[in-house]
Amino acid sequence: MLDTQTTTTADGRTIGGTVLDLRNITLRFGGVEAIKNISFDIREGEIRAIIGPNGAGKSSMLNVISGFYIPQEGEVWFRGAPRPPMKPYQVAQQGIARTFQNIALFEGMSVLDNVMTGRLGYMSSNLFAQGLWWGRAAREEVENREAVERVIDFLEIQAIRKTPVGRLPYGLKKRVELARALAAEPKLLLLDEPMAGMNVEEKEDMSRFILDVNDEFGTTIALIEHDMGVVMDLSDRVVVMDYGRKIGDGTPDEVRSNQDVIDAYLGVAHD
Amino acid sequence: MTDTALRTIPQFLDRNATAFAGSAAYREKEFGIWQEWTWARAKADIEELALGLIAEGIEIGEHIAVIGRNRPQLYMAMVAAQCAGAIPVPLYQDAVGEEIAYVLGHCAAKFVIAADQEQVDKVLEVRDQIEGLRHVVYLDGRGLRKYDHSAMSSMEALQERGRSADRAELDRRRAQQTGATTCVMLYTSGTTGRPKGVVLSHDNIVETSKASSTFDGLRQTDEVLAYLPMAWVGDFIFSIGQAMVTGFCVNCPESEHTIMHDLREIGPTYYFAPPRVFETQLTNVMIRMEDAGAFKKKLFHSAMAHAKMIGPKLLDGEDVGLGDRLRYKLNELLVFGPLKNTLGLSRVRVGYTAGEAIGPELFDFYRSIGINLKQLYGQTEASVFITQQKDNEVRSDTVGTPTPGVELKIAPSGEVFYRSPGTFQEYYNNPESTASTKDPEGWVATGDAGFIEEATGHLRIIDRAKDVGKMADGALFAPKFVENKLKFFPEIYEAVVFGAGKDRCVAFLNIDLTAVGNWAERNNIAYASYQELAGHPRVIETMRSHVAAVNKSVAEDEMLSGCQIHRFLVLHKQLDADDEEMTRTQKVKRRTIEAKYADLIAGLYDGSDEVYTETEVTYEDGRKGAIRATLQMVDAEVVPTLGKVLEAAE
Numbered sequence: 028m029l030d031t032q033t034t035t036t037a038d039g040r041t042i043g044g045t046v047l048d049l050r051n052i053t054l055r056f057g058g059v060e061a062i063k064n065i066s067f068d069i070r071e072g073e074i075r076a077i078i079g080p081n082g083a084g085k086s087s088m089l090n091v092i093s094g095f096y097i098p099q100e101g102e103v104w105f106r107g108a109p110r111p112p113m114k115p116y117q118v119a120q121q122g123i124a125r126t127f128q129n130i131a132l133f134e135g136m137s138v139l140d141n142v143m144t145g146r147l148g149y150m151s152s153n154l155f156a157q158g159l160w161w162g163r164a165a166r167e168e169v170e171n172r173e174a175v176e177r178v179i180d181f182l183e184i185q186a187i188r189k190t191p192v193g194r195l196p197y198g199l200k201k202r203v204e205l206a207r208a209l210a211a212e213p214k215l216l217l218l219d220e221p222m223a224g225m226n227v228e229e230k231e232d233m234s235r236f237i238l239d240v241n242d243e244f245g246t247t248i249a250l251i252e253h254d255m256g257v258v259m260d261l262s263d264r265v266v267v268m269d270y271g272r273k274i275g276d277g278t279p280d281e282v283r284s285n286q287d288v289i290d291a292y293l294g295v296a297h298d
Numbered sequence: 299m300t301d302t303a304l305r306t307i308p309q310f311l312d313r314n315a316t317a318f319a320g321s322a323a324y325r326e327k328e329f330g331i332w333q334e335w336t337w338a339r340a341k342a343d344i345e346e347l348a349l350g351l352i353a354e355g356i357e358i359g360e361h362i363a364v365i366g367r368n369r370p371q372l373y374m375a376m377v378a379a380q381c382a383g384a385i386p387v388p389l390y391q392d393a394v395g396e397e398i399a400y401v402l403g404h405c406a407a408k409f410v411i412a413a414d415q416e417q418v419d420k421v422l423e424v425r426d427q428i429e430g431l432r433h434v435v436y437l438d439g440r441g442l443r444k445y446d447h448s449a450m451s452s453m454e455a456l457q458e459r460g461r462s463a464d465r466a467e468l469d470r471r472r473a474q475q476t477g478a479t480t481c482v483m484l485y486t487s488g489t490t491g492r493p494k495g496v497v498l499s500h501d502n503i504v505e506t507s508k509a510s511s512t513f514d515g516l517r518q519t520d521e522v523l524a525y526l527p528m529a530w531v532g533d534f535i536f537s538i539g540q541a542m543v544t545g546f547c548v549n550c551p552e553s554e555h556t557i558m559h560d561l562r563e564i565g566p567t568y569y570f571a572p573p574r575v576f577e578t579q580l581t582n583v584m585i586r587m588e589d590a591g592a593f594k595k596k597l598f599h600s601a602m603a604h605a606k607m608i609g610p611k612l613l614d615g616e617d618v619g620l621g622d623r624l625r626y627k628l629n630e631l632l633v634f635g636p637l638k639n640t641l642g643l644s645r646v647r648v649g650y651t652a653g654e655a656i657g658p659e660l661f662d663f664y665r666s667i668g669i670n671l672k673q674l675y676g677q678t679e680a681s682v683f684i685t686q687q688k689d690n691e692v693r694s695d696t697v698g699t700p701t702p703g704v705e706l707k708i709a710p711s712g713e714v715f716y717r718s719p720g721t722f723q724e725y726y727n728n729p730e731s732t733a734s735t736k737d738p739e740g741w742v743a744t745g746d747a748g749f750i751e752e753a754t755g756h757l758r759i760i761d762r763a764k765d766v767g768k769m770a771d772g773a774l775f776a777p778k779f780v781e782n783k784l785k786f787f788p789e790i791y792e793a794v795v796f797g798a799g800k801d802r803c804v805a806f807l808n809i810d811l812t813a814v815g816n817w818a819e820r821n822n823i824a825y826a827s828y829q830e831l832a833g834h835p836r837v838i839e840t841m842r843s844h845v846a847a848v849n850k851s852v853a854e855d856e857m858l859s860g861c862q863i864h865r866f867l868v869l870h871k872q873l874d875a876d877d878e879e880m881t882r883t884q885k886v887k888r889r890t891i892e893a894k895y896a897d898l899i900a901g902l903y904d905g906s907d908e909v910y911t912e913t914e915v916t917y918e919d920g921r922k923g924a925i926r927a928t929l930q931m932v933d934a935e936v937v938p939t940l941g942k943v944l945e946a947a948e
Contacts, residue, residue, distance in 0.1 A: 173329065
């Protein structure tokens with residue numbers, strides 16, 4: 028039975044019912060069990076963090092959600108129905124967008140063109156019409172450009188609009204990647220270490236953007252992050268993974284006082 | 299109404315909405331496109347806002363603070379405040395909480411119009427300290443959804459409210475307004491003490507704008523780029539005063555990071571920039587030329603050498619031989635044209651710089667490539683204009699002749715006094731300061747020491763009157779005179795010279811990170827921080843040679859030869875307004891620096907080789923930290939002057 032109850036957070040946001048429900052997921056690569064029988068859910072409008080030490084299986088989990096990996100066992104329930112195995116582009120069409128841990132942008136293309144690729148799902152005119160800038164293709168490009176410009180404005184990257192991505196510093200590339208994901212107007216946004224390798228100021232900026240995205244567009248966000256301070260400040264609920272297992276799940280305060288989590292982070296001997 | 303009968307900014311708005319209804323009043327780049335407000339639409343928007351303000355309960359004579367970056371809606375909000383009978387008070391957008399609290403409290407602001415969440419947060423943070431603040435209006439609602447809206451609304455909501463309001467009250471209030479009505483209150487940047495609220499009437503602004511627009515032949519078709527702080531009087535005169543009186547279009551950049559790009563797209567015809575902006579542009583050009591191929595480099599340098607001789611003459615309309623004329627034209631086609639286009643200055647008909655002295659090299663560079671760059675001298679209390687340079691009387695070492703309508707006199711003490719239609723009404727709630735600055739006949743003390751050149755009638759400014767002092771031996775001490783010479787070197791960003799009451803002068807230097815950083819890169823010098831670069835032996839050696847060059851030039855001046863720098867140091871941090879070492883308009887606060895770095899000054903005088911120091915710094919979010927450094931005290935080469943030589947001989 029799906030939970031459809033809505034709650035209101037202390038800061039006045041509404042958290043809706045379950046959007047994505049992961050049930051007993053197990054993922055293996057050959058003999059290696061990357062994810063061991065994990066279940067958790069993501070509710071509409073919340074910021075859900077997945078944390079854990081290196082190699083805990085966090086990115087694999089995100090790849091399961093985005094449809095890039097198909098788990099050997101378990102089911103992914105999306106909006107109240109089990110989701111059949113899908114190609115990543117089909118998952119994207121369902122309103123799930125993501126960013127990558129090691130930035131995956133088109134280095135030679137401008138920021139604008141990169142962000143435009145996030146709109147591909149909204150374009151239906153064929154290659155030939157697009158090449159000739161003719162009829163529906165022209166109209167579509169104008170509409171989509173407008174949507175992209177709103178994202179550029181939102182993430183304050185106007186000054187680098189025409190700059191090739193390859194020339195940008197790391198922190199800005201991360202922001203461009205977020206822009207591309209946002210351009211798809213996702214319902215569920217998956218962020219794989221959005222703050223890795225950033226300095227304090229860049230982290231503060233990125234945190235503000237994540238909160239603003241959630242607040243302005245009501246986008247549900249699932250994020251993986253190493254910076255504990257950031258995770259605890261941003262998220263509504265946190266899943267903690269260690270060696271492919273789930274060792275904690277709850278609000279930041281609950282997770283912080285969980286002995287298993289403390290052990291995993293401070294390090295104890297594994298049998 | 300004929301133009302001469304128009305006395306207030308709202309009256310000019312009405313005229314423009316009729317006479318230039320379809321022409322652009324404001325433009326702003328948003329979502330990658332230049333969005334335009336015609337004069338007709340601007341008037342409609344402004345009236346709705348004014349009605350909204352009245353409906354929200356603003357009373358005649360109350361203050362409305364406006365804070366944010368240059369955006370058409372904020373300019374319109376200021377005019378709307380005027381229409382509603384209130385007084386707009388623009389604030390510096392980078393001001394921190396305390397500064398905002400002081401100003402809002404001082405003028406007892408009832409409303410604040412803030413650009414975005416960042417500015418709203420700063421206001422809310424100090425809200426408890428400000429009695430009578432009733433309402434906050436914001437322009438960009440992003441991130442503000444969850445805020446308590448009981449005393450806050452969006453600008454759209456305010457406008458919406460105005461749309462359904464009865465306009466009788468607005469008409470009644472507007473009918474009461476005359477030239478004597480207060481137009482705006484602007485806070486001085488305050489190099490000493492607390493900022494003061496300068497009250498300017500519509501007559502002040504309108505008359506000054508008219509005189510200066512006529513002086514330079516400004517036209518309705520002119521374009522300006524509004525990118526300087528809205529709280530600064532210059533921006534108010536250019537973007538509201540002259541724009542309303544002349545009817546030209548005010549263009550607002552997309553963001554603070556896109557200014558240079560937007561400048562290129564707009565190609566303003568009337569352009570103002572402080573010397574620092576011109577300097578940065580030139581530094582960037584020079585850095586990029588260093589990267590160019592040998593042929594281009596040669597072409598550029600030969601064209602520039604020729605232009606230095608011919609360009610200024612052409613601008614002044616002097617006779618130039620046909621050969622030179624043709625060569626200049628060719629260079630224009632190959633070099634200057636594209637260069638000006640890159641800088642966004644192709645269409646500049648009238649360009650001004652002011653605020654600080656501009657180096658002759660820098661000034662000549664822009665004039666040689668055919669940009670009509672001139673200097674003006676002004677201050678908030680004068681509604682900007684005191685003196686301006688006429689088109690064919692431009693020089694780097696004077697600030698020109700009085701603007702039409704302005705009278706000048708030099709007091710026996712050397713201080714410059716003026717009287718003009720733009721002379722301010724008073725310092726708000728500060729009769730003592732008003733009385734000590736403006737005498738009953740209307741003469742205002744500028745606080746600057748200067749003299750009028752007999753031959754040309756041009757005014758020359760020496761320094762701030764209160765900074766001009768005497769050294770121990772009675773010689774004249776004018777720190778700015780020396781600092782300016784130092785700052786003309788691109789590697790030196792800022793300089794502070796000390797020496798009043800002492801037997802010799804010493805100086806603090808700030809390196810220019812762009813110029814020195816580029817130099818370091820070219821010379822394979824690795825550095826991890828500003829501090830490390832500033833303390834690098836080769837950087838210090840360069841500074842030593844610059845100081846020696848300045849000393850040589852200072853020694854040539856009979857009056858000021860005593861101001862040569864005997865020892866100096868390169869500071870480990872950039873002087874910053876957040877640390878209260880500079881004003882928001884980037885002028886050094888001498889007294890603060892003197893007190894804060896007393897240990898360093900002592901070290902320079904007592905002959906130590908190095909001094910260890912800890913300095914408190916304020917980060918942009920208001921947190922404080924400390925940086926530690928051991929600074930090297932450097933001896934500079936000094937040119938013996940005649941007086942000293944005689945002394946030594948005795």
